[in-house]
Amino acid sequence: MKKKALAFAAMACSVAMLLSACGGSNSNAASGNTAGSNIITAYNSEPQNPLVPGNTNETGGGKPVGLLFSQLxxxxxxxxxxxxxxxxxxxxxxxxxxxxxxxxxxxxxxxxxxxxxxxxxxxxxxxxxxxxxxxxxxxxxxxxxxxxxxxxxxxxxxxxxxxxxxxxxxxxxxxxxxxxxxxxxxxxxxxxxxxxxxxxPKAFGEAPVGNGPYKFSKWDHNKEIALVKNPDYKGNEDVKNDGVTFKVYTDDSAAYRDIQAGNLDVMESVPAAFTKTFKTDKKVQAYSEAGSVIQTFTIPSSLDHFKNDEEGQLRRQAISMAINRDQLIDKVLNGNATAATEFTSPKTPGYSDSLKGADNLKFNASKAKELWAKADAISKYDGQLTFSYNADGGAKPIYDAVVNQLKNNLGIDAATNPIPTFQEFRDAVTNRQMKGAFRTGWQPDYPSAENYLWQLYSTAAADGNGSNDGDYKNPAFDDLCKQAAAASSTDDANKLYQQAEEILLNDLPAIPLYYSNASGVASLNVKSGYAFDWQNLPTYTEMSKK
The missing domain is CATH 3.90.76.10 (Dipeptide-binding Protein; Domain 1)
Structure with a gap:
């Protein structure tokens, strides 16, 4: 649905939409123990925009929007x-x-x-x-x-x-x-x-009127968004609680501690500091299984020396090969992820780990240096490549490690560029103000390879018209996706999507890093219904404290 909350410190801080902030607690977030009620309190980031479905493509807004509206x-x-x-x-x-x-x-x-x-x-x-x-x-x-x-x-x-x-x-x-x-x-x-x-429309976004399983109650900006059960809802969900209140956090460790204390009921990520211990923590209910969220970083197609030409493709491939994904997952994420092999996910129909170009996602330091030298022969580059991310989430350990690996394995000048809040970060991406690489990721909006490919890398989704934040454009890729959409069977469509992916694996408009586990914790107040869905999000409607 969006770019969703990228969960860097260990799992998916779920990203439809554009991945929202994986962040711990705002000092205003905790508002006391809620064990005596059947309102579910859930971890969230402040939405980038007002709550209008068609203008929401990140999880801070996507999670409440998904509960307020029902589609066909x-x-x-x-x-x-x-x-x-x-x-x-x-x-x-x-x-x-x-x-x-x-x-x-x-x-x-x-x-x-x-x-x-x-x-x-x-x-x-x-x-x-x-x-x-x-x-x-x-x-x-x-x-x-x-x-x-x-x-x-x-x-x-x-x-x-x-x-x-x-x-x-x-x-x-x-x-x-x-x-x-x-x-x-x-x-x-x-x-x-x-x-x-x-x-x-502006006023509507501050107090939306929907038709979903919940209805809007209030939005206290940077603190919480409160939804209550919609008594007139007649859809497929069997709502087991009286409402969901999304609490805004800017420090994910504080959110985890609120889960332990019973002041927050559920979060769909685990802070880096707790990834080694959360599964045995008796103060929480832990969940960790293979998921559908892919974590990436994007290099703008307009960035000098990194454009979609021979030089740019060589540099992107070199950067990708200089990253030891298995080491990142083992040392930073404590094993709570799987190294990326392509641009969808292992949970997506048509997924393959053996596409042409998949070697570009495998660690090979010597090959990386060779490719970088070939790019320098075309046009010498001695600038600094920065990696931007939102500092109010859990991305810092990942990007510190990525930058260190690129310095050590490729010998280039790389540096992190933390941006204070998720909202500021996403605004900079939206306004095309990024001058280097920046953190991205994707939580699927619907279970199809099309959602990972067309919505993120098509020409139609570039230039602010969708989630193609790097403004990548390749007519051959677009054409294969169109052929896939017109295919008479799912198998035929997936074969064409795989061919489209092979173009991406060569061009690397974004660099796939890993697939996040669907991982998170719930408080002991939650008595039933706690699980994660196909988007790596908690099953909000099914959770109950009774």
Missing amino acids: VSFDKDGKASNEVAESITPHADATQYTIKLKSGWKFTDGTPVTAESFTKAWSYVANAKNAQKCSSFFSAIAGYDDLQKDGLKGDEQLSGLKVVDDTTFTVDLNQSDSVFPIKVGYPAFAPLPESFYKD
Whole structure:
């Protein structure tokens, strides 16, 4: 869904969306023991933006948004899709058009009905370049998208490929076949919006009105976001608690200590200081299993000496080979991750650890030096390569280690560049102010290779239109992804996605580091329902203190 919270100090601080801050406690975060109630208190970072689904692509905002809104389909904890607001999503013969019928009786928490237009207007708003929504590229396959990227728009123009038939029926015309579309619409960017949103989008983002399993209660900025159970929700989730309050932390060790003390109920990461002991800590409930989050760092495609040309590709490959991923995982993460072998994850359909170019992700110091020398022969580079990350999270140990390895194994001038808060960090990325490498990662929005590839590395997702933060562009990659989307079977699609990945493994628009375990802790107050889902996030709706 977003760039999600990258969990560097040991596991995934879950990143849809753009990985949020893996951070411990804000001095304002703990507000006392909650063992006597059935409100679940959960670890979080301050969202980058107001809580609008189509403008949320990081986990600080993504976690509450995911509970406030329901889409056409929902996913169970294993990633299996089921119709939720949709009664049916029916493809025409070549999957270039879909007819969508809604279940009757759905309402927003302001009492207004969820209609076909609630979807078509919302999707068009997100797609419209005038509105500068971060998830715009998710709608690029819908007919009329290109028209909404032109200058001179007012912001209320509609996607020509969306047609309302009646209150519970609409059709979707695509630019090309897209077999993933019925799954993609489970991503929160495809959420419906009530009419009240358009009257004042800014105010709406501070107090959103949704149709999900919870409804908004309050947002005390930099402290907490409180959600309460929605009594009118009629979807697939069986909510076992009375609400979820997301507590904002800037120090993940403090959050862990609050878990131990019973002042916080759940967090989806483990601070570096506790990775060796959390599994045997009798004051917490520990969880650690293979996960779907990939941790990477990105080098902007516009950075001199690192562009997508021969010199840039040689330097990127050299940097990747100079990193000993197994050592990072063993020494820094205490074994709570798996070395990356490609750009999706071991939990993703079509994953392979033996693609052409996978050797570029294997430690080989001598080869790295050879490649760097070849790049220098093209154009000498003796500058300093910086690695930026948010200092309020757990990324410091990883990037200290990465920089040290590059100095020792490659002999280059490298340095860390910590940025005080996650919000400042993400703003610098969004505004294209990064002058070196920067921390990235991905928590999937829906269970498909397309989500890891097209949404992060396509031309359509570059230049602020999506999550392609490095602005990488390669027409051959784009074409293979389009062919995969039009494939007649999942197996055929995955073969094409693998070919697209082989381009990425050569170009390395980002450098894959490792796959985070789905790891975290819960307090002893939680009596049932504690587990992690396919996005490496706690099963919030299932958790109960009773």
